Amino acid sequence: MANMHRMMQAMMTQSMDPDPARAWALMMIPHHQGAIDDARVVLKYSKDPDVRRIATKTIEQNEKGIAELQAWLDQNGGRTPKH
Numbered sequence: 001m002a003n004m005h006r007m008m009q010a011m012m013t014q015s016m017d018p019d020p021a022r023a024w025a026l027m028m029i030p031h032h033q034g035a036i037d038d039a040r041v042v043l044k045y046s047k048d049p050d051v052r053r054i055a056t057k058t059i060e061q062n063e064k065g066i067a068e069l070q071a072w073l074d075q076n077g078g079r080t081p082k083h
Contacts, residue, residue, distance in 0.1 A: 003034055003037045003038055003041070006030075006034070016081045016083050017081040017082050018083075019077070019082070021076070022073065022081070022082070023081070025072055025073055026073065026079070026081055028065070028069055029066055029070065032062040032065045032066045032069075033066065035058055035062045036058070036059050036062045036066075039056070039059045039062075040055075040059065043055050043059075
């Protein structure tokens with residue numbers, strides 16, 4: 001629950017950019033981070049090999065997604081919302 005609350009708060013803060021593409025990219029970073037945080041909890045507590053495999057894949061994919069979004073933002077006005 002704490003992960004979900006942290007993710008939602010970060011997404012709401014980032015959505016303030018008036019450019020819809022930038023607002024989306026800014027919101028997706030905490031969304032992906034929330035998936036990573038949840039997957040790490042699964043890896044800490046679950047013994048199920050299939051779930052652990054999926055959680056590991058989720059971390060890898062979302063870390064890649066964050067890097068892509070950050071690179072795009074770096075080329076398109078930076079990582080801070082323009083209010």
